[in-house]
Amino acid sequence: MLAVKRKRTTVTRRTSRGARRSYSRSRGAIVNIDRLIDNVIDDVVSNLGLDILNLTRQEYVEILKPIVEGIASTYSRPSKEAILARLKAVADRVYMMVSAYLLEKKENVSEEQLEFIVSYGGPVLCRHVQRIYSQLKVYGRSDLIGQLRVSWERYCNPTPISCPRCGFRALTPDLVCMVCGYEAGEEEVKRAIDFEQKLREFVEIYDKASVEEAIERGYVLVGETVKPPSAQREPYDIELRLSKSEREFMKRLLSERKIG
Secondary structure (H helix, E strand, O other), rough: OOOOOOEEEEEEEOOOOOOOEEEEEEEEEEEEEEEEEHHHHHHHHHHHHHHHHHOOOOHHHHHHHHHHHHHOOOOOOOOOOHHHHHHHOOOHHHHHHHHHHHHHHHOOHHHHHHHHHHOOOOOHHHHHHHHHHHHHHOOOOOHHHHHHHHHHHHHHOOOOOOOOOOOOOOOOOOEOOOOOOEEEEHHHHHHHHHHHHHHHHHHHHHHHHHHHHOOOOOEEEOOOOOOOOOOOOOOOOOOEEEEHHHHHHHHHHHEEEEOO
16 A cells, blocks of 8 residues: 555535536645546656556556545645656555556456566565466566566565476475466475485484384475474475385484484
8 A cells, every 4th residue: 555644534526417526635625636637647657657558547547546646635735746756756656556456457467567567566466476477478478487486485475395397485285386386296396305315414403213203104294394293383394205215215324323
């Protein structure tokens, strides 16, 4: 939400023809918001570079009217220049709100709109990441997929394990990727994380009882590290079963380990 002061009281007046118009009370003065937005909308769209989105004028009005109204409420007589200056000062937040509008209101977005969303969406990308990823694949925009991955790591809730297919850290405990929807197999995950090396580290770090517990119960928990079954589970820990050869491997490592 745009961080602007909203010291206003909004009222609605009915004209003689029955039309409804929005007004905003600002520092004692009443501003006709509909007239104001009609006066500034084209310049706002042009100055903020929003014309690349190729939306209709009404869509731009729908997006920007609440923002302009909030800014206007802080002036007794808001001018076009003052509103433009304030909007430019908070352009990143405006772009994020525009991205949210595109994702929530449009079933399909153009390639230009998608690039805008990935570039400026920030945290609003998280709820829509699977849809965004899918459309980027359709457009063949691997460059934007890389940018989306950076945003996923920064704004969303990455998991410890990367998806073997798309590379996003988005694999859930049931081995389904939250980004590309891929259902991974245990062997794929093991190869992706170099499971043998993880088991070596596990045997080196944990005491004999914990290693024997994992061997006996036939699985380990894998998250930021590999843990025995009795360890406290984190929300995105994955349970990986141990094959017969992996259990034998762990037994051998345990027998070779120096006790001291």
